Amino acid sequence: MGTDILEISINFAKMVAIFLLMVQLVPLLVWVERRGSALIQNRLGPNRVGPLGLTQLLADAVKFLTKEEFVPAKSHRFLFYLAPIVALLPAAVAFNAIPLSHPIEVEAFEWLGHTWGPYTFLFQGYEIGIGIVFVLGVSSLAAYALLLAGWASDNKYSLIGALRASAQMISYELALGLSIVGILLVFNTFSFSEMVSQQVGPLSFMFFGQEVSIPFLPNWGIFFQPLGAILLLAAVFAETNRLPFDLPEAEAELVAGYHTEYGGIKMNMFYIGEYGHMLVASALMVTFYFGGYHIPFITPDQINEFFSGRGHGATQASLLTALVLHLSFFAKIAVFLWVFVWVRWTLPRFRYDQLMDLGWKTMLPWALANTIITAILVLMMRSSWS
């Protein structure tokens, strides 16, 4: 985590800050969801409490905390409490592994009669060498939270919801995992930061062994993997149990699915997990296909020079660069988060057999085709033809 006490504590504080950022985004997203649904359905949505209804979020949080702690008599007590806590974990651990901005370079400095430094702080919780595999592995643990909740509640609605959820999640995980193979073939790396740094500058690729560059397009993964991007987007909708794939909590048939017996803060924790998953999914989409935190046509060095030219020191310029790029990352994520909300209030729900058919018989073969076509194209384009 670091070499001295300062670096270790800053790195830990950073992880906690990213986790709390994730938790804090949840009420905001709920607000966007409510206002967005109102916009789509030609209603007003919550607009009474505070400006634009924003303090409604605070009221909700207080209400969640002041609800009665309730455990049904027949449930497994330990598992019943464990499930919401497990629900928090995967999204938090996965989100911390994704780079949110450019690393910050801190020069050596004097503080408390001691020389500290020089440091490089990554703008992410931790860098894992096998980034993609780690995130995929950790985020699929979310199925355990749902399964635990369904099993522990000892209620048939919960159990059916949990079974549906886990069957759906594992089915779409195949399409998800396979659509990422295409992006691996293009970038040849597991590490997110390397993948992001390969997407700087104008679109350039090898065309039968010759380098071709298209100056008016950014070098984004979407231009190499259009089908993969669509498949991944559809699969993450199923992974996050959002409409049109929200069969696990189909309220018309299953009351509320796996969290039927949950209320108050414990249900809220499931919500945090679900919205955290949306956040991870959006961040993955942006990192794989939309250039990560980079602004098209502008390199981080140019931004750094801009700030250095305005009389900022090296450390300050690096920090400002990271913040600017972080804003760019968040703007991109916000687009995808809006897509999640937009789709939820636009599309109707699938029937369960249609859902499984789509996952196994449509998305899996298409993802396989995408992998094979990508492999053939990469082989043809990158081989030397002289």
Next chain:
Amino acid sequence: MYQLVPVLALSVFVALFGLLLVFLASRFGPRTKPSAVKQSSYECGLEVEKSTTTKIPIKYYLTAILFILFDIEIIFMYPWALAFGDFIQAGHGLYIFSAMGVFLAIFVFGLFWEIKSRALDWD
């Protein structure tokens, strides 16, 4: 190994955060007297007939088994995709492609055989 130390630290923090939320809710929430009716499982006004820990449709087991098979096959492609670029640069592109091609052919055959034999049909 040391890469995973921050992951562990974060997991512990998140678990403690979750416990704190549950603890706060149990302190601030109202406490009412539990009764048999209140603590019964949620139902639409009926008595719960039997425990849920009995029967689960066989389709779920089949889906899980098929998932494990396919997931391992997909995970097997990850290192191949990672090494693909290096092999092409070294001039062995056709070799690594055909080596995986055999595996992919079996994969495709298996998938379509399963679809054909209606193993993936949800009744």
